[in-house]
Amino acid sequence: MDRKILARKALDMRKFSYAPYSGFRVGAALLTADGKLYTGCNIENAAYTPTNCAERTAFFKAVSEGERNFQAIAIAGGPEGAKEPLELCSPCGVCRQVMMEFCDPETFEVILVRSEEEYQVYLLKELFPQGFGPGNLKESGDRR
Numbered sequence: 445m446d447r448k449i450l451a452r453k454a455l456d457m458r459k460f461s462y463a464p465y466s467g468f469r470v471g472a473a474l475l476t477a478d479g480k481l482y483t484g485c486n487i488e489n490a491a492y493t494p495t496n497c498a499e500r501t502a503f504f505k506a507v508s509e510g511e512r513n514f515q516a517i518a519i520a521g522g523p524e525g526a527k528e529p530l531e532l533c534s535p536c537g538v539c540r541q542v543m544m545e546f547c548d549p550e551t552f553e554v555i556l557v558r559s560e561e562e563y564q565v566y567l568l569k570e571l572f573p574q575g576f577g578p579g580n581l582k583e584s585g586d587r588r
């Protein structure tokens with residue numbers, strides 16, 4: 445799938461963001477290895493810590509429906525009412541760790557979106573170097 449389509453979807457998903465506390469709306473579009481699209485937005489909470497980022501919303505929707513293999517995620521975020529092109533919105537550390545669980549850091553693309561035309565593409569390994577993942581546990585003897 446075209447990165448431009450992913451970028452547009454991430455931008456559009458900002459409209460569903462539930463962000464009454466930060467006013468910062470984030471949308472995400474996650475592409476599975478076989479070309480299916482799962483979307484997400486950030487979902488905040490009055491108790492603050494239960495807040496879920498857009499990226500994790502998309503991952504948890506997909507994984508809960510049986511998906512395990514992914515090729516790319518597009519992320520678009522900015523203050524409510526911000527016009528395109530947005531400032532780049534880079535995933536938080538917790539979301540990078542979740543990506544590490546399900547994605548190959550050598551190939552998984554993280555697309556940081558400013559507009560449909562303007563985005564920057566990173567590999568997960570660039571944003572999360574030396575990340576700890578499932579492979580680390582396998583190498584030390586998997587007891588599951």
Ligand code: THU
Binds near residue numbers: 534
């Ligand atoms: N947020 C995301 O959803 N994704 C990011 O990549 C950065 C931060 C959300 C969490 C919170 O609802 C708001 O943005 C401000 O941190």
